[in-house]
Amino acid sequence: MSENWLKVGKFDDIPKLGSRLVKTADGDIAIFRTSEDEIFALRDSCPHKQGPLSQGIVYGKKVSCPLHDWKIHLDTGLAVAPDEGCTASFPVKIDAGIVYISLDEKKTEE
Ligand code: FES
Numbered sequence: 001m002s003e004n005w006l007k008v009g010k011f012d013d014i015p016k017l018g019s020r021l022v023k024t025a026d027g028d029i030a031i032f033r034t035s036e037d038e039i040f041a042l043r044d045s046c047p048h049k050q051g052p053l054s055q056g057i058v059y060g061k062k063v064s065c066p067l068h069d070w071k072i073h074l075d076t077g078l079a080v081a082p083d084e085g086c087t088a089s090f091p092v093k094i095d096a097g098i099v100y101i102s103l104d105e106k107k108t109e110e
Contacts, residue, residue, distance in 0.1 A: 005093065005100035012097065014039065019063075021054045026103045029090060030054035032063060032074050039092045040074035041101045047072070047085025076106075 006024060014020050014033040021044060022029045028044040030053050038061070044054045051067035061074045071080035077089035091102040 004104065005102055008099040008101055010097055011039070011094055011099050014099065017058045019054045019056075019058065022101070024101075024103060028052075028054070029101060030063075031092070031099060031101065032058050034058060034061060034074070038074075039094060039099055041090040041092045042072065042074065042077050043088040043090075045087055046070060047077075047079050047087045048083065053087065 008022050008031055014031055016033055017035055019030045019032045022031060029041050030044040032040045042053055044052050046053055046065040048065065048068055048070050051065040053063050053065060053072060055066045056063040062071045062080065063074060064071050070083045072087060077087040079085045089106045091106055093100050
């Protein structure tokens with residue numbers, strides 16, 4: 001596991017069923033919070049045509065892309081079938097109410 005944790009901000013500042021956009025040296029990353037208060041981080045780029053997933057609608061553990069409504073799994077970045085594709089997902093941790101992400105992409109098994 002990476003030790004290169006990047007501080008994103010307070011957990012409480014991420015709206016439930018919403019997201020926050022973080023600009024990193026590695027590009028824009030969207031941090032999502034589910035109704036269950038889980039946090040996930042995906043590259044802010046839909047695997048279809050790079051739509052801004054941070055502006056999509058979160059439901060369950062998925063986000064629907066604002067452009068053409070593809071559904072993306074928040075935990076893996078994989079598109080929900082029948083669509084195919086994968087956006088990068090990143091490890092997240094919460095420590096004392098502060099959210100951190102690692103820029104070392106999670107490896108997704110398709
Ligand atoms: S760019 Fe996301 S569904 Fe088309």
